[in-house]
């Protein structure tokens with residue numbers, strides 16, 4: 001059985017700031033015309049909805065492992081006919097990430113890395129957290145941002161992965177924006 005996330009996460013700046021800070025970072029950096037892979041949409045689909053409300057500066061592909069959050073996306077896509085032109089959501093487990101099913105991407109978020117990997121994914125050959133980060137890097141062009149969320153409860157596990165990749169020369173730390181750590185691909 002697929003390891004699902006059986007919740008419907010609502011936007012709450014007191015508890016989880018990553019999506020709010022991500023939108024602020026995109027604005028601050030004036031990022032436009034990019035394709036973004038977003039790990040963990042929430043049932044609120046804030047990143048896709050704000051992108052639409054701002055006149056579609058970017059194109060976003062999110063992933064959720066929550067059937068309820070995916071249902072919310074379907075409802076939103078029906079309600080807002082224009083939404084799915086710029087925002088699409090995959091239902092699935094990021095530990096099954098397959099580059100052959102992916103579009104070309106320019107930016108990736110790894111906000112929830114290490115939060116949801118368990119032995120359940122071993123049963124179907126899921127990637128490790130480090131492999132997910134490496135696969136995302138493989139898909140990004142040189143210089144592209146890969147973002148981590150320092151407010152994650154699992155950041156104590158995700159940060160060493162980022163640092164190991166930096167030591168291997170695959171990424172460099174390029175800055176901090178509020179609760180986000182921005183790395184850029186070197187190789």
Ligand SMILES: C[S@@+](CC[C@H](N)C(=O)[O-])C[C@H]1O[C@@H](n2cnc3c(N)ncnc32)[C@H](O)[C@@H]1O
Nearest residue numbers: 005009016019040041042064065066093094116
């Ligand atoms: C705590 S919620 C945070 C949602 C949103 N990023 C926010 O800040 O409000 C975690 C998100 O990660 C997604 N998620 C959890 N495990 C996942 C997995 N294995 N693959 C893909 N998405 C997953 C959930 O579906 C949910 O959207």
